[in-house]
Amino acid sequence: MTVLLLKSAQLADGSLFDIEITDQVITAMAPNLSASELTQQIDCSGLIVLPGFVDLHTHLREPGFEQSETVLTASRSAAAGGFTAVHAMANTSPVADTAGVVEQVQALGLAAGFVDVVPIGAVTVGLEGLRLAEIGAMANSKAKVRVFSDDGKCVFDPVLMRHALEYVKAFDGVVAQHAQEPRLTEGAQMHEGEVSANLGLTGWPAVAEEAIIARDVLLAEHVGSRLHICHLSTAGSVEIIRWAKARGVQVTAEVTPHHLLLTDELARTYDPVFKVNPPLRTQADVLALREALIDGTIDIIATDHAPHPTESKDCEWASAAFGMIGLETAASVAIDVLIKSEKSNWQRLTEVLSVNPAKIGRLTEQGQSIRVGSVANLVAIDPNASTVVGQTQSKSENNPFKGLELPGKVVHTIYRGYATLLNGKVAEAGRI
Ligand SMILES: [Zn+2]
Numbered sequence: 001m002t003v004l005l006l007k008s009a010q011l012a013d014g015s016l017f018d019i020e021i022t023d024q025v026i027t028a029m030a031p032n033l034s035a036s037e038l039t040q041q042i043d044c045s046g047l048i049v050l051p052g053f054v055d056l057h058t059h060l061r062e063p064g065f066e067q068s069e070t071v072l073t074a075s076r077s078a079a080a081g082g083f084t085a086v087h088a089m090a091n092t093s094p095v096a097d098t099a100g101v102v103e104q105v106q107a108l109g110l111a112a113g114f115v116d117v118v119p120i121g122a123v124t125v126g127l128e129g130l131r132l133a134e135i136g137a138m139a140n141s142k143a144k145v146r147v148f149s150d151d152g153k154c155v156f157d158p159v160l161m162r163h164a165l166e167y168v169k170a171f172d173g174v175v176a177q178h179a180q181e182p183r184l185t186e187g188a189q190m191h192e193g194e195v196s197a198n199l200g201l202t203g204w205p206a207v208a209e210e211a212i213i214a215r216d217v218l219l220a221e222h223v224g225s226r227l228h229i230c231h232l233s234t235a236g237s238v239e240i241i242r243w244a245k246a247r248g249v250q251v252t253a254e255v256t257p258h259h260l261l262l263t264d265e266l267a268r269t270y271d272p273v274f275k276v277n278p279p280l281r282t283q284a285d286v287l288a289l290r291e292a293l294i295d296g297t298i299d300i301i302a303t304d305h306a307p308h309p310t311e312s313k314d315c316e317w318a319s320a321a322f323g324m325i326g327l328e329t330a331a332s333v334a335i336d337v338l339i340k341s342e343k344s345n346w347q348r349l350t351e352v353l354s355v356n357p358a359k360i361g362r363l364t365e366q367g368q369s370i371r372v373g374s375v376a377n378l379v380a381i382d383p384n385a386s387t388v389v390g391q392t393q394s395k396s397e398n399n400p401f402k403g404l405e406l407p408g409k410v411v412h413t414i415y416r417g418y419a420t421l422l423n424g425k426v427a428e429a430g431r432i
Pocket residue numbers: 151152153178230231277278
């Protein structure tokens with residue numbers, strides 16, 4: 001039996017507690033709890049303690065792309081960022097389109113022991129968009145997959161999309177769409193607008209995202225199934241989601257940290273660290289996304305953590321890979337947008353980084369409110385400190401915020417009663 005005692009933890013509502021954790025579970029909460037000799041005490045004075053963060057969109061790259069990242073390195077990066085669960089995107093090699101592969105990914109996560117690694121299943125075989133993958137077998141596997149996505153590629157065929165939505169309904173699953181009309185984005189390198197015209201790079205029009213979202217919210221309404229939209233990036237997409245939610249469509253939406261902070265102006269540097277799919281958009285889009293996150297139109301922040309080795313980014317813009325890492329900077333961006341802006345509060349931050357992503361993924365032991373009986377997945381943040389973005393636990397360094405000073409600092413992460421991050425240091429070994 002292990003006992004942890006978090007001393008002087010301030011919760012999102014401002015209340016102060018000592019929190020006792022026995023093995024995996026919160027066993028006592030009171031303003032002043034005393035410790036026995038066997039108790040490990042963790043000082044939380046001046047820190048805000050929240051439910052551990054849950055990422056609905058992480059590329060862990062294993063199996064198949066271990067030169068970019070492994071389940072272990074991504075898990076350590078997640079712990080450093082305050083996460084206690086990450087959803088593993090299916091575009092690995094082999095693709096996570098069978099029960100065997102999703103169970104393998106889950107097992108790698110358990111062996112690493114830093115976060116719950118929750119596999120996402122592919123919608124179509126090999127992400128090829130031609131026929132449905134073994135969705136039922138993945139849902140019934142040990143991994144109990146509930147989120148299905150061809151992320152990186154759009155499920156473009158409307159008939160396949162309809163069938164996928166019908167299929168997942170049977171077990172309360174959700175299809176997470178990467179909304180990118182393929183014909184409208186052939187050869188696209190960045191957002192289509194003034195900057196792309198100046199630079200002479202092929203543009204990626206906002207309508208290529210919006211057209212697919214519009215189609216899919218109508219399909220989800222028709223089928224009566226759950227739909228999730230990955231990485232919303234335009235003001236028009238926000239309008240469509242707002243409209244769909246007002247009609248009662250079961251749709252949820254995510255925004256990435258980079259789309260909340262960065263614009264297409266950065267392409268003028270020609271630094272491929274700013275090349276991402278969907279592309280960075282305009283300042284007007286950034287403002288619309290921020291507002292939508294605050295007013296609830298957008299449900300969650302998801303990192304779309306996409307590690308790439310140096311050789312895939314240290315080259316010309318046109319030949320560079322799309323994607324950015326983001327697990328260790330997500331909390332700071334959320335603090336910047338919601339808290340430092342004085343436009344929202346810690347409760348909303350908890351919803352968008354923990355409660356809502358856990359709900360969408362149907363995770364019952366994550367995103368729980370902090371009370372006696374809850375599984376001890378927690379994060380402690382210093383709201384007054386700041387972080388200069390630099391070293392990372394990830395195997396890749398393609399972080400667009402590198403060198404920037406961002407508000408807030410993740411100090412401790414408690415994963416199922418085990419400190420994966422303590423005083424800003426990642427544990428040597430994971431939880432067994
Ligand atoms: Zn994507």
